Amino acid sequence: MQEKKYLTVLALTKYIKRKFDADPHLQDVHVRGEISNFKQHSSGHMYFTLKDEKARILAVMFSSQSRTMKFSPENGMKVVVKGDISVYEPSGQYQIYIKEMQPDGIGELFLAYEQLRKRLEAEGLFSVEHKKTIPSYPKTVGVITSPTGAAIRDVITTIKRRYPIANILVLPALVQGGNAASSIARAIEKANTLDGIDVLIVGRGGGSIEELWAFNEELVARAIHQSEVPIISAVGHETDFTIADFVADMRAPTPTAAAELAVPHIDELMERLLQRKTRMLQSMNGRYRFEKQRLDRVQKSYAFRYPHRLYEQKLEQVDKLTEMLVRGASRLTDVKKSQHETIHNRLMRNHPRVALREAESRFVRSQKDIGRAMEQILLKKQTEFKRIISTLQALSPLKIMERGYSLVYSEENQLIKSIKQVKENEPLQIQLTDGSLLCNVQNIKESENRDE
């Protein structure tokens, strides 16, 4: 026991690995199984488990081998693989190193097609909003296809027949084989750098799925998607649709059909032009007739034929109105006149003449009355006066003087009634009936029997 030799794990593993590698039955084995735990490293290497109902084996496929594969492996996918069995020393696990892998049952290309179609559809490359409008009247049509072959001939003859005024620019491309996809994509990019291409036809004549494969490649799909120039896909009619058909702005079943879609037919255009011209002429003619009729109608109108009727009527109207005016005015005058008369009569009825006459007569009466009264008063006063006069005359000093009496006045014209009023040598005036005597007092004698 003591002399027993211990192996290192590595030595043991290396031994086992050598056993595996040396066994010819474990080289280039073909295995059928289902993929699970699929992982793809950023380096491109694939790690997964290959299993069936009862067993499983780890599987590795390096990017150098997987790169040429058209489809992408997925969990649950049934595949047939070819590879070598070996041991991965760090984990002590045996695994199959796959060199080739194909989908089991269906064709590899079909699967790849389906996968790409689903992926691009999910990405939205087929969506309608990405579709560009194909111009109605292209000046230049770009054609991307093989410069030899039926496709280019069909396109050119169709365009020249339908729309000879269009330029055709052929951008040659490989349409078959391993380099076809990149060649087509490059041609599409090139077409976008050139000026003046209005629409692109990308396609080729019919063929098997392998022959048409370039039109199912992602590279071509992306190039079509990114193209600024609208693209009509025209891949021959043997398969239903290529990926390019889905991405293109319009799909034609054949190159000839694509050419028909790309350009209008010149005869149709001529026809349309003629139609428009005719329509324009017709509408102008219609318009002319209509306006002419309107003019005729107006010119034939009553007013134009009998222009004097226009003012005759007016004249009549003026006459009528004048008449009405006159009649109205006179009626108004009448009314006013009668009103005036009424008022005048009322005024006359209330004229102050009567009152005046009354006042006059009253005045006359009063005057008479007053005259009469005055006369009476006068008469009475006269009588009275006469009586008084006669009385007065009877009492008049003059009468008395007539009887010999006189009046003596002092120098101051005061009536002297007593001797006491005068002194000696004083002048006196003695008034007689027929004049006065100027005398001086010589002597004053007082009477003795004065008190009788």
Added chain:
Amino acid sequence: MTNEQKVSFEEAMNKLEQIVDKLEEGDVPLEEAIAFYKEGMELSKLCHNKLKSVEEQLTQIITEDGSKQNFAIEEEE
């Protein structure tokens, strides 16, 4: 017809169609209608000329070095 070079066939066709529509609607004032009609006839002539002037257009091919060359269909044997 000085603008013959500037107007594209498509523009001319669209314009012509608009003019025809307008004239057919009929509510354009007469002077305008006449102007439209004149323009329409010019456009029609222009389109016609563009379609008729079939100076056989070129078919060219882009060669390897990127230049353009005239292209003739090679008949398949």
